[in-house]
Amino acid sequence: MIMSKTTIVDIALALGITPSTVSRALAGNKKIKESTREAVRAKAKELGYERNEVASNLRRGVTKTVGIIVPRINREFFSSIISKAEEVLVEAGYSLLICQTYEKAENEKRALKTLSSSRLAGIMISHSAETPSSKAIKETIHGSKIKLVQFDRVFEDLPGSRVVNDDFNGAYTAVKHLIERGYKKIGAMVGYDTCLAFVNRYKGYEAALKEAGMPVDSALVFPETIVRETGYANAGKAIDAGCDALYSSGDFSALGALECALERGLRVPEDFAIVGTANESFTALTTPSMSSVDQHPSDIGRQAAEAMLRLLNGDTAGEEIIVDTELIVRESTGGKNNKSNKSLIL
Amino acid sequence: MIMSKTTIVDIALALGITPSTVSRALAGNKKIKESTREAVRAKAKELGYERNEVASNLRRGVTKTVGIIVPRINREFFSSIISKAEEVLVEAGYSLLICQTYEKAENEKRALKTLSSSRLAGIMISHSAETPSSKAIKETIHGSKIKLVQFDRVFEDLPGSRVVNDDFNGAYTAVKHLIERGYKKIGAMVGYDTCLAFVNRYKGYEAALKEAGMPVDSALVFPETIVRETGYANAGKAIDAGCDALYSSGDFSALGALECALERGLRVPEDFAIVGTANESFTALTTPSMSSVDQHPSDIGRQAAEAMLRLLNGDTAGEEIIVDTELIVRESTGGKNNKSNKSLIL
DNA sequence: TATAATTGTGCAAACGTTTGTAAAAAATAA
DNA sequence: TTATTTTTTACAAACGTTTGCACAATTATA
Numbered sequence: 001m002i003m004s005k006t007t008i009v010d011i012a013l014a015l016g017i018t019p020s021t022v023s024r025a026l027a028g029n030k031k032i033k034e035s036t037r038e039a040v041r042a043k044a045k046e047l048g049y050e051r052n053e054v055a056s057n058l059r060r061g062v063t064k065t066v067g068i069i070v071p072r073i074n075r076e077f078f079s080s081i082i083s084k085a086e087e088v089l090v091e092a093g094y095s096l097l098i099c100q101t102y103e104k105a106e107n108e109k110r111a112l113k114t115l116s117s118s119r120l121a122g123i124m125i126s127h128s129a130e131t132p133s134s135k136a137i138k139e140t141i142h143g144s145k146i147k148l149v150q151f152d153r154v155f156e157d158l159p160g161s162r163v164v165n166d167d168f169n170g171a172y173t174a175v176k177h178l179i180e181r182g183y184k185k186i187g188a189m190v191g192y193d194t195c196l197a198f199v200n201r202y203k204g205y206e207a208a209l210k211e212a213g214m215p216v217d218s219a220l221v222f223p224e225t226i227v228r229e230t231g232y233a234n235a236g237k238a239i240d241a242g243c244d245a246l247y248s249s250g251d252f253s254a255l256g257a258l259e260c261a262l263e264r265g266l267r268v269p270e271d272f273a274i275v276g277t278a279n280e281s282f283t284a285l286t287t288p289s290m291s292s293v294d295q296h297p298s299d300i301g302r303q304a305a306e307a308m309l310r311l312l313n314g315d316t317a318g319e320e321i322i323v324d325t326e327l328i329v330r331e332s333t334g335g336k337n338n339k340s341n342k343s344l345i346l
Numbered sequence: 347m348i349m350s351k352t353t354i355v356d357i358a359l360a361l362g363i364t365p366s367t368v369s370r371a372l373a374g375n376k377k378i379k380e381s382t383r384e385a386v387r388a389k390a391k392e393l394g395y396e397r398n399e400v401a402s403n404l405r406r407g408v409t410k411t412v413g414i415i416v417p418r419i420n421r422e423f424f425s426s427i428i429s430k431a432e433e434v435l436v437e438a439g440y441s442l443l444i445c446q447t448y449e450k451a452e453n454e455k456r457a458l459k460t461l462s463s464s465r466l467a468g469i470m471i472s473h474s475a476e477t478p479s480s481k482a483i484k485e486t487i488h489g490s491k492i493k494l495v496q497f498d499r500v501f502e503d504l505p506g507s508r509v510v511n512d513d514f515n516g517a518y519t520a521v522k523h524l525i526e527r528g529y530k531k532i533g534a535m536v537g538y539d540t541c542l543a544f545v546n547r548y549k550g551y552e553a554a555l556k557e558a559g560m561p562v563d564s565a566l567v568f569p570e571t572i573v574r575e576t577g578y579a580n581a582g583k584a585i586d587a588g589c590d591a592l593y594s595s596g597d598f599s600a601l602g603a604l605e606c607a608l609e610r611g612l613r614v615p616e617d618f619a620i621v622g623t624a625n626e627s628f629t630a631l632t633t634p635s636m637s638s639v640d641q642h643p644s645d646i647g648r649q650a651a652e653a654m655l656r657l658l659n660g661d662t663a664g665e666e667i668i669v670d671t672e673l674i675v676r677e678s679t680g681g682k683n684n685k686s687n688k689s690l691i692l
Numbered sequence: 693t694a695t696a697a698t699t700g701t702g703c704a705a706a707c708g709t710t711t712g713t714a715a716a717a718a719a720t721a722a
Numbered sequence: 723t724t725a726t727t728t729t730t731t732a733c734a735a736a737c738g739t740t741t742g743c744a745c746a747a748t749t750a751t752a
Contacts, residue, residue: 055708401738
């Protein structure tokens with residue numbers, strides 16, 4: 001027995017009332033008599049009624065869906081953000097649509113178009129590394145009531161809210177830790193200067209050195225070093241230049257650096273120390289285990305989602321939220337073999 | 347200048363034609379004169395027209411959105427599936443909505459309701475471990491034209507397509523490998539028997555032993571062992587029972603087992619061998635590195651998405667797709683220190 | 693030239709809901 | 723009782739698109 005979906009009209013007909021009353025009753029409108037509301041609810045249940053969100057969305061001019069745009073879904077950092085954001089949004093009655101850009105500006109543009117076309121309530125975005133400016137988003141947002149929350153990788157000239165790590169402090173703390181452990185020549189593997197997060201981390205590195213009265217040597221700073229291969233290669237250069245420690249803007253490049261140091265017969269952490277960024281779960285499992293700056297991606301996801309809900313409720317026009325970082329000290333900087341890692345429970 | 351979105355009516359008015367013609371022109375309908383089509387396209391661009399998908403969806407009775415329901419997004423296995431599925435679906439003009447169940451049957455039910463209410467074109471689902479039967483899904487699907495693709499964790503009494511690993515063979519190959527390496531008493535850490543995948547893996551384990559003329563001792567089989575803690579605990583029991591090798595249905599339990607063996611002073615792989623399942627990226631980084639059965643999650647994601655597209659196109663009523671597994675041999679079973687791992691490139 | 697076939701557009705209804713306004717019903721006040 | 727207020731429900735339009743059918747315009751056939 002194939003049955004077409006029941007509508008409010010079916011319910012109205014069955015009860016001898018009008019669709020508008022049914023609609024209001026189901027919405028819990030106080031203007032509708034308690035007894036009618038009950039009758040409607042009962043009949044709805046009886047007929048297996050399910051609201052057609054599409055029709056509702058069209059009429060209301062906005063959906064109960066939020067889109068999230070990230071470079072890649074299968075990156076622990078992003079999937080943790082998405083996971084928590086989904087939890088918060090679902091709790092508030094919203095759904096989450098995902099798009100990934102693979103770091104391509106072009107894909108980001110396409111994703112924005114799709115989301116805008118679907119009249120989403122809001123967009124949460126972490127820009128692709130290749131996106132040169134906020135132009136494409138500005139055009140999408142302009143004149144539409146769509147709400148915007150940027151996280152992690154943000155542009156500062158866009159409306160809406162932003163959620164970022166305390167990147168400066170994360171790097172500062174990591175480098176200060178290296179200094180306190182007695183390392184004398186500390187290099188840095190950093191990212192792209194189009195990206196604020198990387199710039200701020202570099203500043204933190206610089207500040208920690210200056211505070212300790214140590215020179216900042218640009219020959220020991222390796223830009224655009226965020227993958228394993230470049231980490232491996234540039235660690236070699238750093239070692240050749242006499243570094244006894246490396247701060248890295250990423251865990252994958254730190255992993256490459258660790259492999260390079262070990263291959264060269266250096267003892268880690270006795271001869272050479274490494275601290276990474278992101279606290280990817282694998283950092284707890286390398287030998288030696290790696291110190292890393294945890295970015296609390298779950299918190300970023302929660303904060304971003306909550307900021308979105310506030311925008312949607314009209315509670316705010318935009319805010320800037322800073323999520324703190326946390327240095328996890330492990331063997332690669334002389335800590336204990338702390339293999340525990342929440343993300344590896346299951 | 348706040349401008350409300352342009353509609354096809356605006357375009358029609360501007361060109362002195364009707365909305366229906368505009369609609370057809372934009373759809374590329376051949377019945378519309380080439381010159382009109384061009385004029386419409388030009389005007390649409392000029393006015394910054396963007397199709398209202400919501401209205402389109404309502405009229406057509408179906409959306410261009412597919413929902414995906416998984417236990418957890420931030421699990422490497424699932425995020426890899428989602429990532430590839432998203433890529434395939436976007437390519438075909440669909441969007442992807444995500445829901446996670448945290449392994450709770452109740453959340454799965456709610457997710458299904460949401461997706462059904464939003465009139466999605468299809469649902470891709472990997473069931474929560476706690477979902478006892480296909481009942482909830484059956485009710486959601488029943489009488490609706492929504493398409494269903496199950497992957498990884500499936501029920502066999504549901505319509506639509508299924509994408510699963512060759513779990514039997516994955517386990518069989520892994521255990522056979524242990525036998526060939528000379529291990530004599532091989533235990534198994536398996537999952538829940540409500541889940542077909544786990545059952546099939548157990549069968550593969552059993553088959554490999556039988557084929558080699560080795561006894562299958564139920565005292566060496568540890569059910570419901572998929573997390574690190576139970577892996578650690580049950581590995582202790584296995585060692586006490588005289589095992590010299592363990593096959594595990596998961597990498598996290600295998601990790602626990604590895605830690606247990608090392609703590610007890612056993613040499614891995616000389617005294618004790620371990621092979622896990624899923625080839626999580628961390629398996630390449632432990633010391634010793636761990637052998638594991640790769641499930642090719644990306645392939646699962648691609649196959650599931652393509653199966654969904656075929657269902658949506660009406661090319662098929664349902665199919666069963668088997669994705670092959672691949673044993674990655676590393677140090678924990680006497681292989682070389684193969685640290686390379688595609689998921690760790692960046 | 694008339695007729696038929698073909699091609700290109702217009703008309704209007706429909707998708708299922710929400711909501712402003714009007715009207716009916718019930719309750720209260722005069 | 724009638725007038726007034728309050729409560730409850732109905733009416734109808736709207737959201738922006740798609741699409742079956744009808745009709746007009748054009749071209750081909752007789």
